[in-house]
Amino acid sequence: MLLDDPAQWTVRPVVAPFDVSRSIGEVSVPDLDAGIALGSDPSVGAVAGLLLAADTVGGLERALDVTVAYAAQRIAFGKPIGAFQAVQHRLADHAVSLRAMSLLVDAAADAFASGRPEALRLGLLAEVAVSDHALHLAHDVVQLTGGIGFTWEYGLHFVERRAQANNALGANPRRALTSLIGLGLGDADSSLDGAEGATGDSFAAYRREVRDIISQSAHPMREEGVRVPVDDAEEAAIRTWLAEMYDHGVLGGGWPTQWGGSSDHHPMHDLVAMEELIVGGAYRPLDQVMLASHAVLTHGTEAQKAELLPAIRSGRHVWCQLFSEPDAGSDLASLRTKAVADGDGWLVSGQKTWSTDAQWADMGVLLARTDPEAQRHAGITAFVIPMDLPGIEIRPIREITGHAEFCEVFLNEVRVGPEHVLGDLNDGWRVVTAGLASERAFVGANAIQLQRLFDDLVALAVGLRYEDGTAPIDQPEVRIDLARLLARVEGVKAIVRDAVQRIFDDEEHPSDGPVAKLAYTELDVALTEAALAMIATASYGDELGDLVARWHHNFMWGRALTISGGASEIMRGLIARQLLGLPRA
């Protein structure tokens, strides 16, 4: 209803006003019939809510900028407070969460501007994401600025007050959540059968091609993260599948054509392939294989390439990494394994750990210290070694999942020759770190896994039963929790899509990988925690056994994601330095 004369309504100030930047009042209309009836248009409230969410995002961006600048210059205990991890990590988390909010707002606004049917749903997701996190972020930056932030004059509180008012005016969490639930939780545009992944539909033909190959001949992944074959027959099947993936360009398409790569390969094909392997539940290439091949292609001699690359492509060589040590995990530069010169080669001694697949790997990329006098990253050399060299002892380690996927590897005066050196002597850090960076960025492909997890969560909410016979999905509070998680899932997917777009545009930022990894892996854990909380409150029959068992496994496995490939704490540090420009801790 449109009223075009201010005499038609009266306004009185709201009781207990909070926002001091705007006038917010309570409106009464004595004669409702005096208005012009325009009919119902749900998009008016949706667009207003979206713009209020954008208003909140703008305030939060300023608040975060000011807080980061303050943390960089405010000295305490002899260094900027922004150098303390306690401050860095919270700011990094806020930066990631704010990026998700901002991207969701943009996605919804673009959808409205182009008249796309999903605009309403995207708008609600943006409202939920913003309203759910805004107040916490705005309140926490006051904490991080300490006493100065607590002053009226400093002004952070204006942002908090306005964010709270925006939640009430438009981006009202309850209303947005209710509307979102009304549109459905586990369906809409992101069902896996029609998934376009992080690349949109730009590579639809290639995606279909990969999907066909997977449906015809993939070896299945038994459980997420479980890769070690149970017997010789499975090992043979896995090696055949690996070879098939290389033959079809699902893997290794980006290699130089001389070594079997495809002339029409696009860098995004790798991401598409990984997404399809995840969606199809197919046995996936090992990160360490990709890192090894990347390192050999980039730093190997021609002789090494000729020997090693065809063996990777044929599935004859499975690789493992020999990087981490008991006292050097995320802090790889602290490694102690020594390679002592002996004739024209070296004798390697030390202990490696967390080496996934070492128990059945044929080859390993080893980092060892060749110059004991050099500090940290210097003096480390990379070697490519057969895993059956004399002096190598491998002991599988049982993990919290119950499986034994990674191993301790003891090296007792293992003799390696100059032919095993990868890259230049004492340059091993550079040889492997480029590969590690690509590994982190590649984790972005796993964002598609989040949608699978969310769909499984909805299935759980539908299938479990409370004592009164109702299902969790029947409870409003469960539906609201699900809607909140869905908004987080969509936020992380938006982060990944954005990172992919920047790769397209050649505007990749070093922090893109850490942002995507932190966002994805932490949300993975949150989803599994939500699932286990739900399972604990309800009962289930045999028909739900597989699903519940999968969640038990996923809960445990989720911790591998936040630890491996650079722990979340390392990612937060990288984001703090590379994205926010804060000093090193």
Added chain:
Amino acid sequence: MNLAEEIDVSEPTAGGSANDVSAEDIREFRNAVRSVLGVGTDQLNEPDPDGLARWHELVDLGASTLCGMAEGQRQDLVNVAAAIARDFGAALSPVPFAATTAVSRMLSRVLVDSTDLGDDALDSVRSVLAGIASGDTLVAYGRIDAAGVARRVHGADIASALLLEDLGR
């Protein structure tokens, strides 16, 4: 810069279509808006007592018709509106930009698509849209509850028009 003069404003089809506005256009437009709003880089803004006066400067830039009628054509630049809404938030502006823009979008759709509104009603819609375009009309937006009251409405005391959704009845 005036956005309406800079971009290709195409008439949306019945299904709606994006107006052709580049990221560079949006960046430039935002810079102009931020300059008017006084969004700084080193300090947070304080609530702006001159915010309403600044609105007319923003109208000159084209901010009032992003999702309304501009030069006889309907624009649907929600993406641009969402970009500068961030600056209204950063500037702590008192202008009901979200409501004015959302209602402007709705009214221009009514004007283009509606066949069953009477002449008087259409005249009122045209008049409100003209007021929005000129900057003389700000619009408030609220939802009436079961008691017939809109409990929280931004800018109802400074608005010349009000759109109420009747959800509670």
